[in-house]
Each structure stands twice: as C-alpha cells, then as structure tokens.
Amino acid sequence: MTLPSPCHSIVILTGAGISAESGLQTFRDVGGIWSQVRLEDVATPQAWDRDRARVTAFYNARRQQLMDPAIQPNTAHLALAELQRRWAGDLLLVTQNVDDLHERAGSIAFHMHGRLDQVRCVACGADSPWIGEVTPQSRCPACDATAGLRPSVVWFGEIPHGLERIDRALSECDLFIAIGTSGTVYPAAGFSAAARNHGAYTIEVNLEATGRFDRRLVGPATETVPTLVAELLA
Ligand code: BV8
Numbered sequence: 001m002t003l004p005s006p007c008h009s010i011v012i013l014t015g016a017g018i019s020a021e022s023g024l025q026t027f028r029d030v031g032g033i034w035s036q037v038r039l040e041d042v043a044t045p046q047a048w049d050r051d052r053a054r055v056t057a058f059y060n061a062r063r064q065q066l067m068d069p070a071i072q073p074n075t076a077h078l079a080l081a082e083l084q085r086r087w088a089g090d091l092l093l094v095t096q097n098v099d100d101l102h103e104r105a106g107s108i109a110f111h112m113h114g115r116l117d118q119v120r121c122v123a124c125g126a127d128s129p130w131i132g133e134v135t136p137q138s139r140c141p142a143c144d145a146t147a148g149l150r151p152s153v154v155w156f157g158e159i160p161h162g163l164e165r166i167d168r169a170l171s172e173c174d175l176f177i178a179i180g181t182s183g184t185v186y187p188a189a190g191f192s193a194a195a196r197n198h199g200a201y202t203i204e205v206n207l208e209a210t211g212r213f214d215r216r217l218v219g220p221a222t223e224t225v226p227t228l229v230a231e232l233l234a
Helices: 045-050 052-066 075-086 101-105 163-172 188-197 221-233
Strands: 009-014 090-095 114-121 127-129 149-153 175-179 201-206 215-218
Touching: 009 163, 009 188, 045 052, 052 114, 052 149, 075 090, 075 101, 075 221, 090 163, 163 188, 175 188, 175 221, 188 201, 201 221, 215 221
Parallel strands: 009 090, 009 175, 175 201, 201 215
Antiparallel strands: 114 127, 114 149
16 A cells, blocks of 8 residues: 555655755754754754844744745745645644745745844844844834844753644544654654554655654655655646
C-alpha cells in the first residue's frame, strides 16, 4: 500500500530540507547553521538577554539572505502549493521553517516556529512585518517605541505556536508526511509518532532515514515531493 484508503485528511510537516535546494542553509547538515554558530548563543531568550546585538545580527543576516533574488521557492514548494489548491479533503501544512518560501510558492503554511520576516516589540509585544535590517534605533510600527525589536521566531525553550490545533489535526489525519526535517527538535519531532498512534499512515521524504515511518521517499525534495504530489492527486 503506497497510500492509505480512505485518504481524506493530510498533515504535512516541513523542515529546513525543503528549502535547501532554494539555497537556504539547513541547521544540522554538514556546513549547516549550527555548525557555524551555537544555538545557545543566538536562538534562546537567554542569548537575547545576554547579547541582543549578536542575536540581532544573526537574524539580520538570515533575513537579508531571504531577500536575495537568487533565493526562490523550488519545485517542492510549488508542488505542495498545487496539492493544497487541488486537494478535496483537509490539508494542514505545518512548517518549522521561518522563511517565506511556502507563501511565495502560493501555499498557506502554519509557521509553528514563527517567521523571519516579522519582528516583535519588547515594549508592546506586537508582531509586525519587517524585511530590512533591525538596528537599536528601529521603531516599533505599532507603538513607535525603540525599546527593542526581537525576531518573531520561537527560540529554544519557548513554546511553539498552534500546538493544540496541530495535535487536533494529527489525531484526525489519515496521512502524515514529514519533508526535509531531521526529527531532532521537539515537539515537532514527536508529530509522526502522534499521527501513527492515531492510526495515520506516515511517509518520510528526506535524503536520510530519521525515524519510524510506514514509507520512505529517499532523494532531494525537488524530485521526491513532486512525485508524491502526483501520486496523491492521481
Ligand atoms: C519547547 C526557530 C517547551 C529559530 C527553531 C526533549 C529532549 C531534548 C530537548 C527537548 C525536548 N523537548 C524539548 C526540548 C528542547 C528543545 C529541543 O527540541 N532541543 C533539541 C535541540 C533537542 N525544544 C524546544 O526548546 C522547543 N520548545 O520544547 O518548549 C514546551 C513545548 C511544548 C509544550 C510545553 C512546553 C522550541 C523549538 C523551536 C526552536 N526554534 N527555529 C530559528 O530558525 O532561528 S528550531 C530549528 O530546528 C529550526 O526551526 C528548524 O526548522 C528546526 C528543526 O530543524 P530541521 O528543520 O529538521 O532542519 P535540520 O537541519 O535539523 O534537518 C534538515 C533535514 O533536511 C535533514 O534530515 C536532511 O537530511 C534533510 N535535507 C537536506 N537537504 C535536503 C533534505 N531533504 C530533502 N531534500 C533535500 N534537498
């Protein structure tokens, strides 16, 4: 059986691997982000309290990279957008990624770890779109304060967004698909087991095997995702 029957409700979880062929670094592959900088120094609330300038520079650089015209959605992002448009049943696309490549491909994605193109004011707490550099003089678009604009991303030790909604979708889905994620960051890493425990068929799309799945599609996402989407839409 390559797909469950019936197959009405799908949950898809994407990670950095789906954006790798668009030119965005992953985190834990050779040469990945966490091989160049320690997550404890740039991706925790303690790092922000300790050295705002360093954390701000880390996210400024990644936000600036995202604005590079060479960084475009790839055929995996585009295939998921087509699936989302044409799937007759329920489909929830959850991403751990903070880039906007799913949106630029035409998808509606739920960013459980937040977004690089938004900032949060430490004075009023408002999230605002932000595509340029953040500096100590940057003013909050909502309250005009210069108290500080942190990235609107979920750091280690912070609670990811939408967990109740995701858990509900995992308990109801017939099919769970993990694409381009190493399955090392919780609670996202536990989603496949949660789906399986509720009887869902689980598929992993990755270059490597990372955990327990009913089926595995091994290869670059730009090849494997369009193939899987074609099978789902057949
Ligand atoms: C929380 C935003 C409490 C910032 C990120 C249990 C044990 C140990 C630790 C914990 C635990 N439970 C919780 C923790 C703590 C921690 C954690 O999991 N730590 C890890 C290191 C062990 N978790 C947390 O702190 C989370 N919060 O637990 O709060 C709580 C929770 C629930 C209820 C109550 C309380 C918050 C985690 C979020 C952290 N923020 N990002 C930023 O981006 O700067 S996480 C970061 O890792 C990114 O979001 C990234 O997306 C995510 C996961 O990485 P991946 O996407 O999987 O990327 P990775 O590089 O690892 O892998 C790439 C994969 O792609 C590889 O498999 C590769 O083979 C594949 N690939 C590469 N190229 C391709 C490809 N596949 C296909 N095609 C290709 N071309």
